[in-house]
Amino acid sequence: MKKTLHVVAMLLLFSTLSFSCVSQIIITIDTLDFQVQTPNTIQALTTKIQNVGTTAIPIIHLELSGSSDFAFSTSFIWPTVIQPGQSHNVNVYFGSHNVGEHIGQIDVYHTDSSTPVEVIYLHGITEDPNCAPYGTACDDGDGQTINDIENGLCECIGTPCPECINGILPPLTSTIVKLKLEGFYVHNNNKMRTNLNYFGLLPLQQPFNRVPYNYAGDESVTAFSISVVDWVLLTAHDSQGNILKQQACLLRNDGKITSTDGSEHIYWYLNEPYYISVQHQSHLGVISADLSFEMGKIIDFTDANSSHAQGQLKVVNGTPLLFAGDFDSNGIINNLDYNIWIQDNALFNQYVSWDADGNGIVNNLDFNFWDANKSKVGSDFINVGSSN
Ligand SMILES: [Ca+2]
Ligand SMILES: [Ca+2]
Ligand SMILES: [Ca+2]
Numbered sequence: 001m002k003k004t005l006h007v008v009a010m011l012l013l014f015s016t017l018s019f020s021c022v023s024q025i026i027i028t029i030d031t032l033d034f035q036v037q038t039p040n041t042i043q044a045l046t047t048k049i050q051n052v053g054t055t056a057i058p059i060i061h062l063e064l065s066g067s068s069d070f071a072f073s074t075s076f077i078w079p080t081v082i083q084p085g086q087s088h089n090v091n092v093y094f095g096s097h098n099v100g101e102h103i104g105q106i107d108v109y110h111t112d113s114s115t116p117v118e119v120i121y122l123h124g125i126t127e128d129p130n131c132a133p134y135g136t137a138c139d140d141g142d143g144q145t146i147n148d149i150e151n152g153l154c155e156c157i158g159t160p161c162p163e164c165i166n167g168i169l170p171p172l173t174s175t176i177v178k179l180k181l182e183g184f185y186v187h188n189n190n191k192m193r194t195n196l197n198y199f200g201l202l203p204l205q206q207p208f209n210r211v212p213y214n215y216a217g218d219e220s221v222t223a224f225s226i227s228v229v230d231w232v233l234l235t236a237h238d239s240q241g242n243i244l245k246q247q248a249c250l251l252r253n254d255g256k257i258t259s260t261d262g263s264e265h266i267y268w269y270l271n272e273p274y275y276i277s278v279q280h281q282s283h284l285g286v287i288s289a290d291l292s293f294e295m296g297k298i299i300d301f302t303d304a305n306s307s308h309a310q311g312q313l314k315v316v317n318g319t320p321l322l323f324a325g326d327f328d329s330n331g332i333i334n335n336l337d338y339n340i341w342i343q344d345n346a347l348f349n350q351y352v353s354w355d356a357d358g359n360g361i362v363n364n365l366d367f368n369f370w371d372a373n374k375s376k377v378g379s380d381f382i383n384v385g386s387s388n
Helices: 335-343 364-373
Strands: 025-027 031-036 043-051 057-066 070-074 080-082 087-094 100-110 118-126 145-150 156-160 172-178 228-237 243-252 266-269 275-280 283-287 297-300 313-316 319-322
Touching: 025 118, 031 043, 031 087, 043 080, 043 118, 057 070, 070 100, 087 100, 087 118, 172 275, 243 266, 283 319, 335 364
Parallel strands: 031 118, 172 297
Antiparallel strands: 025 043, 043 087, 057 080, 057 100, 070 087, 100 118, 145 156, 172 266, 228 243, 228 275, 275 283, 313 319
16 A cells, blocks of 8 residues: 655744853754654754854864654864854754654754753654544543644643643633731831741741641742741632632732742632632631632732721731731631640740741740630631641
């Protein structure tokens, strides 16, 4: 049987650019994607190495590694110098006798260096004639991937979409949240203390990956800006209180909550209006008064006139504050919290949930916050889905 051989060029990532300030080289395309419909065909693509700097690039050479299904040639003889503004073509050929996925790379070296200064990645698929052609729409059965297509090897592959629900990206909304913690609040300057940050006690990874939060997010920072007070956990709830989404965020000393990248807008991909609750490890959580589905919705728990203050906040000298003293973070301030404090009530330079005033020291001052607030119960909604 005679088959017609088609070469289908799927140049998927042709717009990708690679920059390097050090080498002053641009490789026009840093990933070359080939598609070969059947075995024993050859496909050629060209990439370009260009000196975009103002000085000559030292003598360099190229090395091909990985799959034997690739070969390359250049438009001039190596080694050489690439002058400013000059560019040179690198021709890459792909062909295989074997059905399958093939990966290789071309490393670009300065001759005086043993590590490549740039890399051209190569990717090819030799399609299996018995499978659906590459690009055929399919369903990989995963609701958190989109644009699912056959890869020519009888596999359905989707593009990761962590925010997707049932394979559809919901609308984007955002909230801006502000609050003050009773224990951390310093009335003299209307800000919260940043001792935990100043003394290097704050964990770089989000701290809610424990009972009762059981939040497994991977939020982290490499360093804290000086205004950061502590971590807080934001949760979007549906009208019944069920958890829709969660995000570990940072509380600033002025009361604003930011994402780990510093954004005051906390973004949510959601299909329905939602409440926002905020939890802090030594304070009772709070939840917004109304369902919202508004971009940039401001939820200000520091506004004494806000309906959010109804019973959830403690107004001290006119300033609404989250109640301190929930040392086991379960939404109720009671004897169980006292028991935690009494077991370990003389600590120094520690990050613990029974340090109610957030100064890194556990002592009677932390007990006093618990004592003033004991028997206070937080919103039921906040504890839906937690394991307390
Ligand atoms: Ca999918
Ligand atoms: Ca408690
Ligand atoms: Ca303390």
